[in-house]
Amino acid sequence: MSRPVGVVGSGPFGRALAKAVARAGHEVILWSRGAREAPASGIRVTSDLGTLAAAELSFVAVPSQHVSELASSLGAHLDGSHFLVHVNRGLVGDSLETLSHVLQRVTPCRRVGALAGPLVADALARGTPGGGVIGTRFPEVAEAVTASVASPSLRIYSTEDVTGVEVATAMVGILALASGYAQSQGMGPGALAVMASRGMAEAARLGTVMGAAEVTFFGLAGFGDLLAAMLGDDRPEIRLGRLLGEGKSLSEACAQTGTNIEGVDLARRIAARAARAGVQVPIAQAVAGVIGGELSVAQAVERLMTRRPTEEHR
Amino acid sequence: MRLLPTKPIRLPRLRPYVPSPEDPAIFWFNSERDDIVSEVSRRMVEAHASSRGALEQALNETAFQETQRLRSQRGEEARESLGFWYGLLRRIARMTDEEKRETLQRIADRMAKDVAGNFDPRVYALSEKVVPRLLTAAMNPKGLGRAVLQPHDRIDQLLEVEGHVEKLRRLVRVATLVFVPTHLSNLDSVVLGYSLMRAGLPPVVYGAGKNLFTNPIISFFMHNLGAYRVDRRIRAALYKEALKTYSCVMIERGYHSLFFPGGTRSRSGAIESKLKLGLAGTAVEAFARNQLRGIDRPVLLVPTTINYELVLEGETLIAEHLEEEGKARYIIEDDEFSRLDRWLAFLQQLLGLKSGCIIRFGDPVDPFGNPVDDDGRSLSPRGEQVEAASYVSRSGKPSLDPSRDMAYTRHLGEVLVDRFRRETVLMSTQLVAHALYRRLVRCTPGVDVFGRIRHRGDVSMPRRELVQEIGAARDALLSLERQGRVHMSSILRSEPPDVIVDRALRAFVGYHVRNAALDVGAEVTAEDPTLLLFYQNRVVPFAEEIADEPNMKAAREIARMGGLR
Numbered sequence: 001m002s003r004p005v006g007v008v009g010s011g012p013f014g015r016a017l018a019k020a021v022a023r024a025g026h027e028v029i030l031w032s033r034g035a036r037e038a039p040a041s042g043i044r045v046t047s048d049l050g051t052l053a054a055a056e057l058s059f060v061a062v063p064s065q066h067v068s069e070l071a072s073s074l075g076a077h078l079d080g081s082h083f084l085v086h087v088n089r090g091l092v093g094d095s096l097e098t099l100s101h102v103l104q105r106v107t108p109c110r111r112v113g114a115l116a117g118p119l120v121a122d123a124l125a126r127g128t129p130g131g132g133v134i135g136t137r138f139p140e141v142a143e144a145v146t147a148s149v150a151s152p153s154l155r156i157y158s159t160e161d162v163t164g165v166e167v168a169t170a171m172v173g174i175l176a177l178a179s180g181y182a183q184s185q186g187m188g189p190g191a192l193a194v195m196a197s198r199g200m201a202e203a204a205r206l207g208t209v210m211g212a213a214e215v216t217f218f219g220l221a222g223f224g225d226l227l228a229a230m231l232g233d234d235r236p237e238i239r240l241g242r243l244l245g246e247g248k249s250l251s252e253a254c255a256q257t258g259t260n261i262e263g264v265d266l267a268r269r270i271a272a273r274a275a276r277a278g279v280q281v282p283i284a285q286a287v288a289g290v291i292g293g294e295l296s297v298a299q300a301v302e303r304l305m306t307r308r309p310t311e312e313h314r
Numbered sequence: 315m316r317l318l319p320t321k322p323i324r325l326p327r328l329r330p331y332v333p334s335p336e337d338p339a340i341f342w343f344n345s346e347r348d349d350i351v352s353e354v355s356r357r358m359v360e361a362h363a364s365s366r367g368a369l370e371q372a373l374n375e376t377a378f379q380e381t382q383r384l385r386s387q388r389g390e391e392a393r394e395s396l397g398f399w400y401g402l403l404r405r406i407a408r409m410t411d412e413e414k415r416e417t418l419q420r421i422a423d424r425m426a427k428d429v430a431g432n433f434d435p436r437v438y439a440l441s442e443k444v445v446p447r448l449l450t451a452a453m454n455p456k457g458l459g460r461a462v463l464q465p466h467d468r469i470d471q472l473l474e475v476e477g478h479v480e481k482l483r484r485l486v487r488v489a490t491l492v493f494v495p496t497h498l499s500n501l502d503s504v505v506l507g508y509s510l511m512r513a514g515l516p517p518v519v520y521g522a523g524k525n526l527f528t529n530p531i532i533s534f535f536m537h538n539l540g541a542y543r544v545d546r547r548i549r550a551a552l553y554k555e556a557l558k559t560y561s562c563v564m565i566e567r568g569y570h571s572l573f574f575p576g577g578t579r580s581r582s583g584a585i586e587s588k589l590k591l592g593l594a595g596t597a598v599e600a601f602a603r604n605q606l607r608g609i610d611r612p613v614l615l616v617p618t619t620i621n622y623e624l625v626l627e628g629e630t631l632i633a634e635h636l637e638e639e640g641k642a643r644y645i646i647e648d649d650e651f652s653r654l655d656r657w658l659a660f661l662q663q664l665l666g667l668k669s670g671c672i673i674r675f676g677d678p679v680d681p682f683g684n685p686v687d688d689d690g691r692s693l694s695p696r697g698e699q700v701e702a703a704s705y706v707s708r709s710g711k712p713s714l715d716p717s718r719d720m721a722y723t724r725h726l727g728e729v730l731v732d733r734f735r736r737e738t739v740l741m742s743t744q745l746v747a748h749a750l751y752r753r754l755v756r757c758t759p760g761v762d763v764f765g766r767i768r769h770r771g772d773v774s775m776p777r778r779e780l781v782q783e784i785g786a787a788r789d790a791l792l793s794l795e796r797q798g799r800v801h802m803s804s805i806l807r808s809e810p811p812d813v814i815v816d817r818a819l820r821a822f823v824g825y826h827v828r829n830a831a832l833d834v835g836a837e838v839t840a841e842d843p844t845l846l847l848f849y850q851n852r853v854v855p856f857a858e859e860i861a862d863e864p865n866m867k868a869a870r871e872i873a874r875m876g877g878l879r
Contacts, residue, residue: 003709056709076696080682080705108694110682110705110725111718137721140708278874 004029004044005148006058008074013087014061015039016125017149021059023127024151029055039125050077057083057144059115060103064090068102075107083141085113085134089173091166091266096210096273098166100135111138114162115145116169117220118228120235124154131155133220135165157220164207164216169225171203171217171284173237174267176229178287180241185297195283195304196226201312202281206270209277240264250291264291282307338486338516339568340540343433346567351430354559355422361555362418369414370406372552376421377402379550425556431519431542438539442511473505474803477675477737479513481688482616485678486516489612489690490568492597493518493675496586496619496734497574499626506572506620507539509673519564520572521557521593540569558596565600565613575730581635583625583848585734585855594730595723598681602719605703605712612690612702615726617676617733621803623741624670625848626660629826632848636767660825670821672803676737681705682722683729735855739801740791742809746818747849748857748872749783750775750831750840755868763875766843774837777815783865785811790860800856 007018010032018030022042029052030038030045038045052058052074062070067086078084084107086099097105103112113136123130134145134156142158150156159165178199179192204217216222229235236257243253250264267288274281286304289295295303362372377399384396402417409417485491495506503522510517521544522536544557565571577590594615601613625631679685682705684692692702705722706712754773758766788811794800795807806814819838822830822845830845831838840846853860854872861869 072696075694076698079694079700080702081707081709104683104725106695108684108692108700108704110722137724139717140715276870 003056004054006031006052006055008049008052008058008060008070009062010036010045011061011063012121013124014059016121017059017061017087018043020124020127020149020151020154024149026148049074053077053082056081057085057141057148060084060086060088060099064088064092064099067099068092068106071103072106075109079108080110082109083111083113083138083144084109085115085136085141085145087115087119089169089266091170091269094269094272096167096170096269098163098210100162100166111141112136112162113138113141113145114165114169115149115156116165116225117157118225118233120228120233122234127151127153129153131157131220131224133157133159133165133224135159135162135216135221137162159216159219159221161213161216163210164212165221167207167210167212168200168203168217168219168222170266171199171206171270172222172225172229174270174284174287175199175203175226176235176237177241177244177264177267178283179226179230180235180238181245181287181290181297182241183238184242184245185301192230196223196230199283200226202274202279202283205279206274206277206281209279244291245297267291337435338570340433340517340519340570341435343431343519343540343569347430347432350560350563350567351423351426353563354426354429354556355419357559357563358422358426358552358555359415359419363415366411366414369411369418373402373406373414373418373421376550376552377406379548383547383549421552422556425553426560428545429521429542429556429560431540433517433519433540437534438517441539472670473509473512474672475509475513475675476672476739476801477618478677479515479675482675482678483514484688485612485614485686485690486570489614489678489686490565490600491518491570491614491616491678492565493570493572493616493618494575494594494730495572495617496738497576497579498583498620498622498631499579501626502574502579502620503536503541503572505671506618506673513675516570518570518572521561554592558592561593562596562600562603565597566604566609568611575727579627579631581631582851583628583632583635584851585619585738587731589727589730591723591727594726595719598719598722598726599714599716601681601702602706602712602714605706606714610703612686612692613681614678614686614690615681615730616678617730617737619674619676619734619737619739621672621674621739621741621852622670623743623803624660624821624825628845628848629828632844635848636764636844672739672741674737674739674801676733679726679729679733681726683726736799737801738852739803740806740853740856741803742806742814743818743821744849744852745784745787745791745806746780746815747822747830747846748853749780749787750838751843751846751850752857752861752865752868752872754840754843754846755871756865763847767847769840769843771832771839771841774834774839777833777836777838780838781811781815783862784814786862787860788814791856794856794859 004027005021006029007014007021008031010030014030018028019040021028022040026042028043030043031049031052032045032047035047036045060067060071067088071084084103086103088099091098092102098114100112100114104110113134115132115134117132118130119132131154134142136142136158137160146156146158175196178195182192182195200217200222203222204214207217208214229238232238240253240257243256244250248256254264267284268291271281271285271288274284282304286295286300290297290300362368380399381396381403384392384399406414482491493506495502503520507517517539519540519542522541524543524545542560545553561571561573573593575589575591575594576586580586597613597615604611677685680692680702682692682702684694684700684702686692687699692700694700703712753775754766754769757773758769788806791800791802792807795802805817819831819833823832826845828842828845830842830849832841857869857873858866
């Protein structure tokens with residue numbers, strides 16, 4: 001690809017992604033709000049969004065609550081020929097609007113997608129073997145993403161089910177948090193496995209209501225990503241869950257993990273949205289209850305364990 | 315081989331019609347017709363000529379589907395066609411590539427000719443004068459004399475046209491418009507054709523089901539006003555390609571078009587939420603193809619809603635919706651549309667209601683879902699101009715890419731669904747039906763839709779309460795209307811709630827065989843839950859937002875029932 005690749009946001013993930021793209025042999029334009037040093041050669045740092053017009057493909061790696069505002073400013077420099085791909089775990093507002101939808105709503109760009117799966121900043125930056133999935137309805141966007149980051153140590157799969165990828169990846173954030181919490185309470189592998197399986201099942205229920213395909217939840221964006229988190233790829237959500245489990249307050253725990261974590265407020269919004277749609281999401285509900293301080297851990301566990309058993313696949 | 319048993323009736327042409335330069339593209343159609351047909355069949359063959367397998371498969375599939383279809387038909391023509399297809403099936407294996415190509419060319423040509431319409435400016439001029447007279451006369455046979463003298467009065471009272479008409483009048487000169495209306499009744503195309511005329515907008519080409527061509531008078535007008543024929547009985551993929559290619563070529567050449575993206579009439583009465591995107595895709599493709607040829611003419615979609623106080627085929631439609639098998643049956647042969655007495659009863663009833671039908675032309679969007687300015691240029695969400703061409707380009711070069719265009723089409727479908735809701739004009743019958751149905755839901759907790767159908771006339775509500783609920787719901791709708799999320803008929807917007815209730819109850823009695831609701835003194839009875847369901851389904855997307863606290867639970871259930879969560 002002769003044109004440079006844009007990365008919007010210079011947090012840990014944005015910088016790691018920029019390095020991965022540079023390693024694959026592309027020129028990178030890394031946008032940062034403040035002045036920053038280039039993390040590696042081949043990466044040009046800028047604070048001028050207009051510079052990104054030169055890139056056909058840009059990755060959006062800013063926290064979800066900033067995506068709308070930033071993308072709107074970025075959109076002023078772009079047109080229908082640009083591709084935007086975000087790497088977030090968030091869903092926006094009470095309606096749980098997906099971020100690919102936000103990108104389409106606030107920018108003139110239509111060719112958008114979401115990059116997800118077991119991709120963590122550290123591994124991306126170092127180039128250790130791994131993989132991910134790009135969700136986009138546009139095959140040309142999938143090709144561009146693959147061309148920009150894939151390498152012999154990074155496999156990128158693709159799917160048309162963008163919504164599935166986005167809902168799955170958001171739910172993984174919540175389940176990772178719950179899993180960290182459960183670990184700190186001394187729960188064993190069996191309990192964690194039940195939580196993970198039933199957690200993905202409720203994610204899939206909610207996802208299908210929002211137009212996603214069930215199968216996506218059992219792929220890289222869903223189970224694959226959750227497995228990596230639970231096997232200990234040093235996910236901030238797991239750390240946050242543990243700290244909460246150890247009795248730290250939410251603000252303390254957030255301060256200590258030091259990164260922005262999407263799952264905290266999201267669990268509450270997911271539980272509310274699911275209730276409106278008549279979909280059962282007991283685990284998300286329990287996480288929301290515990291974080292909100294309405295439930296003790298013991299109560300949450302009891303609630304989950306005393307639910308009436310049903311058929312596994314309905 | 316004959317695909318078409320009936321020949322269109324055309325007026326003899328004594329001297330060629332010479333259109334004037336300011337005439338819309340359709341006035342030139344007849345001189346371009348042959349050219350268009352051959353372009354369509356050329357593209358169809360080209361699409362299959364790339365590989366030997368594709369060519370043979372297209373022939374095989376078409377022959378197989380056609381023999382299946384024709385076997386169940388009687389008559390000389392069907393037999394003759396059947397002979398052709400059986401012969402083809404036998405010969406395919408022995409044919410050379412060149413013969414296969416020639417055969418496909420012949421079939422494609424026939425299909426394209428079968429589809430292609432006709433436009434006669436004389437018929438257009440005639441229908442401009444005749445249609446309102448005929449409609450008015452049909453509605454009021456006794457007042458025939460007066461109707462012929464002042465034909466527009468009554469129709470104009472019956473039909474209201476609103477929305478972005480001024481803007482569209484400008485845009486027809488610089489852009490190709492594709493009207494995409496909601497669809498509830500077979501009257502829609504007639505009503506819409508007349509509304510375009512009245513709004514000072516040019517006629518459009520549109521695909522009409524072949525079943526509509528069985529009535530010779532309607533057939534005559536349709537043929538000569540640029541309708542092309544869609545035979546839904548033909549299942550062959552090649553035929554669907556013929557329809558799409560035809561639509562694409564027409565849009566490329568600047569013919570304003572119309573199609574119903576719902577694919578068929580909304581059986582449930584609800585605003586379309588799932589669209590058939592095949593033809594919408596041709597708008598995207600046509601735009602891309604023009605760009606590739608250096609033609610920078612905008613293609614714009616005009617979301618349009620047709621809103622009826624009463625729906626001609628209401629009873630049949632909802633019955634079909636509720637019947638599981640009904641959903642699979644595509645063409646209803648025997649419904650109210652084919653019965654003259656039902657037409658007359660319907661029109662008679664509707665005429666008693668001022669503005670019984672409102673056509674709203676929405677704000678047009680480009681094929682990528684962007685709004686446009688008065689000159690048809692695409693606008694970004696920030697209101698800045700954006701090059702529509704950029705959507706079909708990479709690094710400044712336009713290209714054709716069917717999978718990309720499919721993704722755009724899906725996005726466009728989502729935008730249209732949203733626009734349909736926003737451009738819907740709610741009518742008094744729909745809101746009153748909603749209040750009554752909501753009461754029924756409230757009184758029958760835990761019962762499903764089929765259980766509720768059986769509660770005929772079981773649930774009543776005090777008229778006073780109904781009036782009060784309508785008032786509250788209307789106030790909530792006013793605020794939604796201010797936010798641009800829906801529209802209301804002028805009657806619903808400004809008449810006192812008891813007048814709205816009266817009007818709806820009057821409408822409900824008399825036309826449909828069963829009464830939807832009955833006024834029994836101080837009480838109003840939910841007489842026919844099925845019909846109430848049909849009319850109230852239009853309100854479903856707004857149900858939760860217009861419910862007061864005591865009705866919230868029922869409203870939520872209604873919202874979920876509609877599959878809109």
